[in-house]
Amino acid sequence: MERFGLVGLPNAGKSSLYNALTGGGALAAPYPFATKDPNIGVARVLDPRLDALAAMSESKNVVHATVEVVDIGGLVEGASKGEGLGNKFLANIREVDAIVFVLRSFVDDDIPGPSDPLEHLRIVELELALADLESVESKISRMQKAAKMDKSVAGEVAALERAHAHLAEGRPLYRAGLDDDDRALLAPHFLLTTRRVLAVVNVAEDGLDGIPAAVARVRAELAPPGSAGEHDVEVLGMCVQLEAEAAQLPPEDRAEMLTGLGLGEGALPRMVRSAYHLLGLRTFFTTGEKESRAWTFRAGSTAPECAGRIHTDLQRGFIRADVIACEELLAIGSWSKARDLGKIRVEGKEYRVADGDVLEIRFNV
Ligand SMILES: Nc1nc2c(ncn2[C@@H]2O[C@H](COP(=O)(O)OP(=O)(O)OP(=O)(O)O)[C@@H](O)[C@H]2O)c(=O)[nH]1
Ligand SMILES: [Mg+2]
Helix, strand or coil, rough: CCCEEEEECCCCHHHHHHHHCCCCCCCCCCCCCCCCCCEEEEEEEHHHHHHHHHHHHCCEEEECCCEEEEEEEEECCCCCHHCCCHHHHHHHHHHEEEEEEEEEECCCCCCCCCCCHCCCHHHHHHHHHHHHHHHHHHHHHHHHHHHHHHHHHHHHHHHHHHHHHHHCCCCCCCCCCHHHHHHHHHHHHCCCCEEEEEEEEEEEEEHHHHHHHHHHHHHHHCCCCCCCCCCCCEEECCCCHHHHHHHHCCCCHHHHHHHCCCCCHHHHHHHHHHHHHCEEEEEEEECCEEEEEEEEEECCCCCHHHHHCHHHHHHEEEEEEEEEEEHHHHHHHCHHHHHHCCEEEEEECCCCCCCCCCEEEEECC
16 A cells, blocks of 8 residues: 655644645644654545445445554754754654645644744755765765775666755655656665655645735745746645645535535545646556446556456456546446447556546456
8 A cells, every 4th residue: 555654843733734635643733843753544535426436326335445644753953963852763663655845824722833834844854864964975985995996886886876866955756857767776775765755735624715925925936937946846736724724524514614615525525636646646447336446557458457456367368358538438428328329448467557447357367
C-alpha cells in the first residue's frame, strides 16, 4: 500500500488532518510535540465513480482503494542537529512514498507557533535538505574510495555529487528537476527529498475565502510554473479543523455541513487524489453483484500487471481482459447490455490499462 507522511512544525495541524483522513484518534492538542511516536492509519480513497458502479450493479460490498497515512511528530529549526524531537522524524519519513507538508496559516493566540505558511515551509525544507546533505556527504566520502577500485560506481558518485550541489544551496531535491537516470541512481540511498511533495496550507475557519490567495503564495515559492520542481510538487488549501469536524459526522450530516460552507465534497478526497496523481497512481474497477471495488495501479501498467493486483493467479494465468471505460458503462447501465451492444473490448497481454477502466479478467491456472 502507498504511504503518505504528514510533516511539519508543531501545532501545524498534522494530527488533526490525520484524524480527519483516517477516522483515527490521534491526540491533537494546542501545545508543541503533542505527537511523539508516529500514528499510522488507513484512509479510503473516495471515488464517486465507484459508488456509481456499485449502485449500477447493486453490489453487496463496496471496497474503496486505500492509502496509509503516517502522522509524524513535529520538527523545529535545528531538528537535524537534535533540537526538539531531533532526528526521530528522519526514520519515519524514509518509509513514506510521498511527503505531505502541513503548513499553518491560521492565527490563534492560544496555539503557539508561527502562522505564516512560508515560515513553516522555510524551516521544514531547510531541515530536510540538511538531513539529506549530511547523508549524501557521508555516502560520497565512503563511495569515492570504492569508485577508484570499481568504475561502475562512478555514475552513482556523480549523481550523488549533483545532488550534493543542490542540497548545499539548501535546495531540496524535489525542487531540482532530477532526470530519470539520476532518480534511479539515487533511489537506493533513500534520501528524504527525492520524494514528491504535496503541501497543504491550513487556513482558519473564517479564512476559507482566502484559500486561493494562500495557495498561490505558497505555490509561487515552492513550485512556480516553469520551475524545475513543477511536476514533483502540488499545493492545496483547506481548513483542517472544519474538515476534521465534518469527518466525524454521519455521511448525510457531513454532506450538509460541507455544502453549507460551500466546500462541495470537502478537501480530503481532493487531497488524496492529488497525492495519487503526484505518485503516478491510477484506479481501475471491478464490479458485480457481490462486490464493486477500486484497485490502485501504477500508470503505464499492462492488463496482466493489473490482474496481478487482484491476485497473482490472475497474472500468472492471464488469458485476456474484457474492458470498458466506467463512464461508458455507467451511461449504458449494465455490463450485459454493454456486451450486447458490442461495447466490451477484448484486450490482450500488451494492453495498457487506463484510469477508470472496468475490467473482467479471463484466466486459467
Ligand atoms: N483554529 C484552528 N485550530 C486548528 C486548526 N487545525 C488544527 N488546529 C488546532 O491546533 C492545535 C494543534 O493541532 P495538532 O493537529 O495537534 O497539530 P500537530 O501538527 O499534530 O502538532 P504536533 O503533534 O505538536 O507536531 C490543536 O489544538 C488543533 O485543534 C485550524 O484549522 N484552525
Ligand atoms: Mg501531532
